Amino acid sequence: MTRAIHPVLLCGGSGTRLWPLSRKSYPKQFVKLTGEESLYQASARRLSGEGFAAPSVVTAADFRFIVIEQLAALDIAAADILIEPSARNTAAAICAAALALDAREPGGLMLVAPSDHVIPDAVRFRSAVQAAAPAAEAGQLVTFGIRPDRAETGYGWLELSQQTTDFAPVPQPLHSFVEKPDREKAEALLAGGMHLWNAGIFLFSTTTVLEAFATHAPEVLEITRKAYEEAVKDLSFTRLAPDPWETLPDISIDYAVMERAPNLTVVPYGGAWSDLGDWQSVWREAGPDGSGTAIYGPATPIDCQDTLLQATSEAQQLVGIGLKDIIAVAMPDAVLVAHKDRAQEVKQAVAALKAKSAPQAETLPRDYRPWGWYESLVIGPRFQVKRIVVNPGAALSLQSHHHRAEHWIVVEGTAKVTVDSDVRLVTENQSVFIPLGSKHRMENPGKLPLTLIEVQTGSYLGEDDIIRYEDVYARGQGARG
Incomplete structure (x- = not known):
């Protein structure tokens, strides 16, 4: 009986090719691009249920609360959330996830998947994963190849050792990797019938992949192990140590390990798939x-x-x-x-x-925080008007500002507001004034979202003018913490 498979969702990408909908502040994996769920949520749901353990997530600090909130909406709790100090490509991210899983379950099977792919037939895909599990248990590094339907130049390709006509999920030795081809070569690969698209989805045991790192990319393993061993717990997150992490090479798992390893297996997948790459x-x-x-x-x-x-x-x-x-x-x-x-x-x-320093390059009008979100409605030389939405049960930090005063008008729900020593409930159509320098906090004690209009006035209105005294999200100082 195959052991439970541990999904590892990679959530660190910025998705610049889908600008302006996807931006650095809120990339495409968290956006509802094709349905009522984000791509990340759809990936988590697809890799859950019978045969699958709770997922692990590798992401950036700015997205740590988004990954929890979007999983919670599915009633899924992550087994582990690893925070990358910076983006170092897939080799480092997968190595860190393997070390973390191996510490919890030595030799566990891990299914590594980008969190921004579209695979409509979840049942068919899970069947392909289960079909690949015995090969992974036997010490193979398994990759999944997608049936091509066009001469795509934006993907890498996988060369099969034997031709498949029905694209059944039957494991076979992988002959070779093919770099992203030009148009002429892509058309030849499509016509030849011996190649699949490289989906960047992998299945292997922690023992197998860590041995592969030790053999083919020892520097990546050594530095990542140091970053993991020096990691610190932050609420439910594991923050990898930044000093060793910053010395890691920026290299993909394909270049670091897969293209050098002899124990490679490919499983064809004949269902619909898209990486929504552009x-x-x-x-x-x-x-x-x-x-x-x-x-x-x-x-x-x-x-x-x-x-x-x-x-x-x-x-x-x-x-x-x-x-x-x-x-x-x-x-x-x-x-x-x-x-x-x-x-x-x-x-x-x-x-x-x-x-040209345009904020639209990386920042959406709506700024997501662990307590909810806000967006600027009007900005003037010495004033700003925002709409703020606070999730049920959530609370902003106890904070003050050096350069601005604020006026809050509740338009939906009820707010519990602290201004220095005064604590009161503010309901719809009521308002409260926060003088410059006052310690203040807003909480949503209700079961529905709280919406208010905030009017800021002052000489400086930047988000970094925040001094935090208490914060349930342990964000520290700075605009986002």
């Missing part, structure tokens, strides 16, 4: 209509062909007239218009915006 893949996943047009949100196409129109705000209406092969994405603070064939170049727009 806007063209989102257009494809949306299921374009007879004219090739796909829409999300309040968008209206008129005489458009092979076009994606995506609008995110009900306060907007996006209209396309006579468009062909166009990607148009409208958000309240940024709009993208691009030819569909150049969707991979969107990351260049992010770089250009960063070069």
